[in-house]
């Protein structure tokens with residue numbers, strides 16, 4: 001990613017053109033004007049395209065993440081409506097609250113008592129999977145143990161084993177599907193698939209487990225709903241509003257796309273955030289001051305000592321800025337590729353042909369001095385704050401492209417901020433996460449930007 005950033009910064013218009021005779025042709029850009037053209041003005045000319053769809057079809061079917069044209073448009077319309085309801089935001093905040101206080105904080109307290117380091121990336125990934133499963137289809141895969149530390153994944157219960165198999169199979173299916181993008185000979189996976197060999201055999205097996213499990217949940221949800229049971233998760237909302245037009249397979253595709261979108265994104269963002277913070281006590285101090293001020297207002301209003309509600313999270317402008325700034329430098333989705341339908345010329349004068357891939361690197365864009373000024377490499381949350389008011393000032397989504405932009409902009413952005421700000425506020429209020437100063441994370445980019453060896457931290461209780 002750093003190498004690509006350097007290369008793009010040295011190109012005219014920050015755009016790199018690939019022209020291999022008889023081979024791949026396409027461009028990678030870090031130019032906001034090009035990105036705006038591709039994602040908004042030229043939206044219909046730059047779909048995800050047949051290659052993306054075929055690589056992910058076995059796992060995602062025609063779910064929103066993997067669909068183009070009318071199949072995408074109708075899901076987007078229905079999903080946008082649901083994501084924008086206040087009742088969903090409240091449900092998300094409640095799920096986040098119970099997972100943070102029932103599981104994450106108790107786990108960190110146990111880490112304080114034991115003195116053993118933990119891998120905070122792994123912990124956050126488990127947290128995020130539990131949370132997105134709850135929001136997507138009111139299911140608890142129990143990836144983080146319950147407060148008492150025993151959890152119920154003790155192997156004794158068949159149900160617990162099945163849930164754990166589901167989570168493992170989901171992780172394998174996502175990783176193996178992402179691996180299809182990385183073959184030196186692009187169609188080689190199809191041959192392995194035809195002969196049911198190696199990674200393709202494992203992919204087939206893990207997809208069968210995920211699909212079987214999701215199908216059972218969908219069927220039992222139909223029964224519950226036919227008996228008048230009211231639920232607030234996304235699957236139930238889709239079933240209530242679209243029951244005639246959605247087959248069971250279509251519902252499964254929708255849910256699996258949501259799980260994939262919400263699974264590793266917030267955990268990636270927070271892992272890089274806690275790593276950056278470990279060398280910036282000044283930023284950590286300001287976050288703690290802001291959280292303490294909100295906590296004090298809560299105490300005065302006699303609202304108890306639990307987590308923060310939606311309005312309180314909204315008041316945390318500095319926390320918002322600190323997390324946003326971290327994703328500028330380490331966007332969870334660092335790279336995005338689309339396909340060109342008809343030849344076009346981008347605003348910087350680059351010509352693209354029909355069938356070419358068109359990619360942008362949000363990682364490179366977050367580091368371009370031409371976009372962010374000379375201090376682009378510096379982690380500086382203040383750049384997001386109004387100097388007079390101290391309130392958060394959003395940037396154009398075509399410059400800050402961590403959540404994509406245009407008609408396909410991330411649907412879960414607000415949900416992600418609720419989750420990330422709750423975790424940051426509650427964790428930093430009570431703990432210090434200490435990272436070895438010599439630790440240099442290695443990046444690994446599959447569908448998301450992760451740390452290859454995780455992020456080992458020692459958890460210390462705050463002294464005050």
Ligand code: HEM
Pocket residue numbers: 064065076257258259261262263265266269331332333336401402403404407408409410411412413415416
């Ligand atoms: C920090 C957290 C997150 C980041 C940085 C992020 C980023 C993105 C990006 C870059 C895309 C475009 C991907 C593509 O088209 O290939 C996207 C799409 C999407 N995201 Fe997120 N996401 C985050 C969290 C979430 C969460 C928690 C959900 C909840 C379900 C979610 C739901 C979606 C959906 C449904 C789409 C597809 C939208 C469409 O194609 O119309 N995201 N997100």
